[in-house]
Amino acid sequence: MGLLAVTGTDLVQSLVIGVVNGAVYALIALGLVLVYRSSGIFNFAQAEFGTVAVYGAYFSFSYWGFPYVVAAVFGVACGTAAALLTERFVIRPLAQGPKVTLLVATAGIALLSIGTAFWRTGDNALRFFDPLTQWQGARIAGVQISGQRILTLVLLAAAVAALTAFFRSPYGLAVLAASQDPDASALVGLDVKRISMLVWGIAGVLGAGAGILLQGGNAFTPGAITSLALIPGFTAAVIGGLTSLPGAVLGGMVIGMLESFGRLSTFDFVPGASSVSVFVVLLVVLLARPEGLLGGRTA
Amino acid sequence: MSAPETVLSTTGVSIRFGGVQALSEVDLRADRWEIVGIIGPNGAGKTTLFNCITGFYAATSGRVRFKGEDVTDLPVHQRAARGMGRTFQNVGLVKGSTVGENLKSAQHLQTRYGALGALFGSTRASEVEREATERARAILDLVHLGHLWDTRIAGLPYGIQKRLEIAAVLATDPELLLLDEPGSGLGPEEADELGDFLLDIRERFQLTIVLIDHHVPLVTRISDYMYCLNLGQVLCEGQPEDVRNHPDVVRAYLGIDPDAEVA
Amino acid sequence: MSATDVTRTDLPVVDVTPTDDEAPSTEGPTVAGRVARGLAWLALVWVLLCYPGNVLSPFDVPAFDANRMSEAVIFAIIGLSLNVLIGYAGQVSLGHQAFVGIGAFTSAYVVTDLTQEVVLGVLVAALVGAAQAVLLGLVSLRLTGLYFALVTLVYGVMAQQSIFAIESFTGGTAGKIAPRPTGFESDFRYYYFSLIGLALVLLVDWRMLRTKGGRALLALRENPRVAQTWGIDTKAYTLFAFGVSGLFAGLGGGLLAHRDLQVVANPFDFNLALVFVLMTTIGGLRNRLGVVLGSAFFAFLRNGYLVEKLKLEEGIGPIPGPLGAIDMSPEFAPLVFGPILLLLVLTRLPGGFGQLARPFQEWLAGRRFRWIPADDEVVVNDVRA
Numbered sequence A: 001m002g003l004l005a006v007t008g009t010d011l012v013q014s015l016v017i018g019v020v021n022g023a024v025y026a027l028i029a030l031g032l033v034l035v036y037r038s039s040g041i042f043n044f045a046q047a048e049f050g051t052v053a054v055y056g057a058y059f060s061f062s063y064w065g066f067p068y069v070v071a072a073v074f075g076v077a078c079g080t081a082a083a084l085l086t087e088r089f090v091i092r093p094l095a096q097g098p099k100v101t102l103l104v105a106t107a108g109i110a111l112l113s114i115g116t117a118f119w120r121t122g123d124n125a126l127r128f129f130d131p132l133t134q135w136q137g138a139r140i141a142g143v144q145i146s147g148q149r150i151l152t153l154v155l156l157a158a159a160v161a162a163l164t165a166f167f168r169s170p171y172g173l174a175v176l177a178a179s180q181d182p183d184a185s186a187l188v189g190l191d192v193k194r195i196s197m198l199v200w201g202i203a204g205v206l207g208a209g210a211g212i213l214l215q216g217g218n219a220f221t222p223g224a225i226t227s228l229a230l231i232p233g234f235t236a237a238v239i240g241g242l243t244s245l246p247g248a249v250l251g252g253m254v255i256g257m258l259e260s261f262g263r264l265s266t267f268d269f270v271p272g273a274s275s276v277s278v279f280v281v282l283l284v285v286l287l288a289r290p291e292g293l294l295g296g297r298t299a
Numbered sequence B: 001m002s003a004p005e006t007v008l009s010t011t012g013v014s015i016r017f018g019g020v021q022a023l024s025e026v027d028l029r030a031d032r033w034e035i036v037g038i039i040g041p042n043g044a045g046k047t048t049l050f051n052c053i054t055g056f057y058a059a060t061s062g063r064v065r066f067k068g069e070d071v072t073d074l075p076v077h078q079r080a081a082r083g084m085g086r087t088f089q090n091v092g093l094v095k096g097s098t099v100g101e102n103l104k105s106a107q108h109l110q111t112r113y114g115a116l117g118a119l120f121g122s123t124r125a126s127e128v129e130r131e132a133t134e135r136a137r138a139i140l141d142l143v144h145l146g147h148l149w150d151t152r153i154a155g156l157p158y159g160i161q162k163r164l165e166i167a168a169v170l171a172t173d174p175e176l177l178l179l180d181e182p183g184s185g186l187g188p189e190e191a192d193e194l195g196d197f198l199l200d201i202r203e204r205f206q207l208t209i210v211l212i213d214h215h216v217p218l219v220t221r222i223s224d225y226m227y228c229l230n231l232g233q234v235l236c237e238g239q240p241e242d243v244r245n246h247p248d249v250v251r252a253y254l255g256i257d258p259d260a261e262v263a
Numbered sequence C: 001m002s003a004t005d006v007t008r009t010d011l012p013v014v015d016v017t018p019t020d021d022e023a024p025s026t027e028g029p030t031v032a033g034r035v036a037r038g039l040a041w042l043a044l045v046w047v048l049l050c051y052p053g054n055v056l057s058p059f060d061v062p063a064f065d066a067n068r069m070s071e072a073v074i075f076a077i078i079g080l081s082l083n084v085l086i087g088y089a090g091q092v093s094l095g096h097q098a099f100v101g102i103g104a105f106t107s108a109y110v111v112t113d114l115t116q117e118v119v120l121g122v123l124v125a126a127l128v129g130a131a132q133a134v135l136l137g138l139v140s141l142r143l144t145g146l147y148f149a150l151v152t153l154v155y156g157v158m159a160q161q162s163i164f165a166i167e168s169f170t171g172g173t174a175g176k177i178a179p180r181p182t183g184f185e186s187d188f189r190y191y192y193f194s195l196i197g198l199a200l201v202l203l204v205d206w207r208m209l210r211t212k213g214g215r216a217l218l219a220l221r222e223n224p225r226v227a228q229t230w231g232i233d234t235k236a237y238t239l240f241a242f243g244v245s246g247l248f249a250g251l252g253g254g255l256l257a258h259r260d261l262q263v264v265a266n267p268f269d270f271n272l273a274l275v276f277v278l279m280t281t282i283g284g285l286r287n288r289l290g291v292v293l294g295s296a297f298f299a300f301l302r303n304g305y306l307v308e309k310l311k312l313e314e315g316i317g318p319i320p321g322p323l324g325a326i327d328m329s330p331e332f333a334p335l336v337f338g339p340i341l342l343l344l345v346l347t348r349l350p351g352g353f354g355q356l357a358r359p360f361q362e363w364l365a366g367r368r369f370r371w372i373p374a375d376d377e378v379v380v381n382d383v384r385a
Helices: A008-039 A046-062 A068-094 A099-121 A147-168 A170-180 A182-187 A192-215 A224-240 A245-262 A273-288 B046-054 B076-081 B099-109 B115-119 B123-142 B158-171 B188-205 B216-222 B240-245 B247-254 C031-049 C063-088 C096-112 C118-140 C145-161 C187-210 C212-222 C224-229 C234-260 C270-283 C288-302 C305-309 C330-347 C352-364
Strands: A138-140 A143-145 B006-017 B020-031 B035-039 B061-066 B084-086 B176-180 B208-212 B225-230 B233-238
Touching (some): A008 A147, A008 A170, A046 A192, A068 A099, A099 C270, A170 A182, A182 A192, A224 C145, A245 A273, B006 B046, B020 B225, B020 B233, B046 B084, B076 B084, B084 C224, B099 B158, B099 C212, B225 B247, C031 C352, C063 C187, C187 C234, C187 C288, C212 C224, C224 C234
Parallel strands (some): B084 B176
């Protein structure tokens, strides 16, 4: 009974699904880590940049007759614009205050985005946006993984590589300098405002991209990405160590797998096993190793 | 005549932060009613020593004894409960509250009443509150700042805040007072008055005082015994005049050799 | 000893006597002023005590409205609970809906499954709320503000998906029945029942703040090092704050359960947690009246009362309703305007509703009606991070 009923195939399938879903969480986590590392701010609205992107792509495609690719790019642009607006009107005025205020403020932005989506599109309207690729994908361990998901994994790897390279470049170093000491950075000639815009712009692109990748091929509703992916995403970021990019990926995989194991029928006796396991792991990691699995000191 | 009672002693206190040995083998002693002065250049570890004594830092090795009891493993508030009072370099007060509230909060340990009684306004609670207010006012009058009872700390000038901080720590009814640079920001005449004030409260409140400051003349004048710290170690100790004029001390502060020939 | 005793020539004499602008007026109000204030007080009391219950009132308030007013009262309790945590203890909880929900289910369980009186159910709910809050408080002792906020967030989500899904406790998707207390069955009577709860909470909060516990909390929130040197056990007091916060939240949850007559897990989601934080912050932290006003405002916004009474949707005659004009369904109003208000408060009006209400408060107390700028510190700024 119970635990013994799990077969090897079940486990492997869970693992595969976990990794694939984990890629999604990892993408969100990457954006979170980027912003946190650059400014110490926890951006609650990260997933909503994706939602804005998806709606932008959808509307331009379905109502304005944009060609598919253009619509997708337009969507990313919308998401990025949302990020830049947030930076200008919410982050910059409050940047000097404590980080928790900013957390609450970005949470407010997320709520605003969700509310606006509901308002403009009507309650719970289901929309459908074609996936970026029609490729059926591959079959691994008996689980069909769509082309979209494989594309997500590939783009995730690319994003990590690009961001790692970025932080080694002069621009990236400038960002880190500004995050540690904005006043000193300004004194040596770094344009702190531009740097802030750059960071949030990139975060916007990441979030927007994540949204389009996530939702392509699925029906989406207002706030969908936030409710499905934000909390696992930031748990992933925290577990991986809020300052580590590879950590975000690792964290994403861990959360993906935890969730998918939690859904195994053996754990049916624990209601909400997925979220319990996530909570327990989060607590254990934070209490035992606050810097996360791969996080170092925030220099 | 009996030997003076040792109120505070640290034996072999050392502490390490990462790669830095902030304190090494510091032995310090303050006997009852003494004023002990600690001088030394910036970064010598004076405040770190205070933090170890009061419990904000846990020393890597060594013991701290207070009134004969080993308090090395006690948390800060329990050392305070035993009579250790302390001031801070950046004015330890609740800046968002009024002077009166600060002085009443400082008497936390003296206001003894049960939580339930507090919640429902028992007579005992009201009485204790009233006593606390009276004590607070009396101490405030002592520093001649009684008229500031309802004023928020945040708007007040720095010098006034420092005096209020001393008033607050006096309200905790301490036996030992650890003062961290009480004279900072004061000119020589004000420093002089501070010295008189400290001598006065030592008498009035039967205190033992350990004092860190950069006003070397002030510290020399009022101390019964003096230490000079440098780079986390006791550079020299002894009678104030001797310490002040010691070549090592001069070298540490000024970076020159007082014995060297002037060209 | 007088203040002039020590004015020696070399001591800088600082004149810190308040100027005329700041000094409170020493004469009382005029006769007309007194009459006006008396009438205002009477009107306030009437609005609170008579209007919602259709007692001594020419208006006939439908039961549905009385029910919505109960909700406003309960939200006020929840706001005060979160205020203890954020305003007094300096910790942000993004999972407060879990505290409330656990209270709601506990009370329903005690009354339905254990067949006890509602008053006992609500009391137990409060205690359970306190206990669970203290557990979370123990976690907070080890984590700094931001990480702790995240833990509360995940806790809240977990509570909804896991704890509230335990069939025996919560009745699963069907939920749990929560009957009204005897003697307070009608919606009107229940309003007074809730009001009693609010009065109790306000009393405890007020007494706590005036005594050493409250002072200890304020000291430890702003300057924990100094608090410790004054002998305040900061850990114990942090847990104490969590306990009080949980107590109030559990009480609110219990009252909510019996108002709704049935408790289900659905409403206790993350959006609700955000609404709680928003309403407390917009109300103005550490200002009880502000928090009550802010919470009531959000409750009325959410349940459509404001939109209905102010005709924000349909408009009045030729004047179009603002919500109708922008084609916004009333249920989304809090989601959109809440954050906008929050941002306004954070950037422009740190004291929130409380700050707006201060002039009126002062006037009702017999003092001059004047604008009081917020304290130097932006209110949310001193939350430990």
